[in-house]
Amino acid sequence: MEKIIREALSGHVAETGGLIIGLRHVQERCQFVPSDTVRIAAELFNISQAEVRGVISFYADFRDKKPGQNHIRLCVAEACQSVGARAIEEDLLNRFAVRMGETDASDFVTIEPVYCLGLCSCAPAAEVNGELIARVDAQRIVDEVGS
Ligand code: FES
Structure with missing residues (x-):
């Protein structure tokens, strides 16, 4: 899972708004945003975990659990x-x-x-x-x- 998250995020580190784009890619690939994403995104984007959590919690489209079929x-x-x-x-x-x-x-x-x-x-x-x-x-x- 960590490899998938890193791949989904890493291509967007230098982009404006890259965190949101990366989080969307994580969700597309995993069907939700796994909790490890916070730590990995904070490391890759060189921001605090609180900032990553803030973005995830602000946008209702980000899910923290895999949905049903x-x-x-x-x-x-x-x-x-x-x-x-x-x-x-x-x-x-x-x-x-x-x-x-x-x-x-x-x-x-x-x-x-x-x-x-x-x-x-x-x-x-x-x-x-x-x-x-x-x-x-x-x-x-x-x-x-x-x-
Ligand atoms: S209130 Fe706008 S689509 Fe339902």
Whole structure:
């Protein structure tokens, strides 16, 4: 794992914004940002571990755990709430027997809240396995993950 993290980060040390780009590459390769990344990034970028933690914790897109086989991000911000996002949320959590922000017991799905996907004009919106879906409903999400 350390080798993968070093490879993902090391090409971005001299770039402006390189830490964020490197962290994104770590997440792409590992599906999350392993805790060792903090130490390795601090060493490579010659910054404190607190600074690395600050960047990771500031951006909600960085995960500290590997998601389930399917990763659902449901928008629960105002525009989506006004057209039923909370009902979709409740439906999904019941169907998959999972709590918001967690992975179900069979590791099939992770459902996370997100606060705007930039699709407000065609809300409600979700992202399923990296694909944005506008005017979504719970059944569409279930169909997307193939359960
Ligand atoms: S509020 Fe849901 S996409 Fe903007």
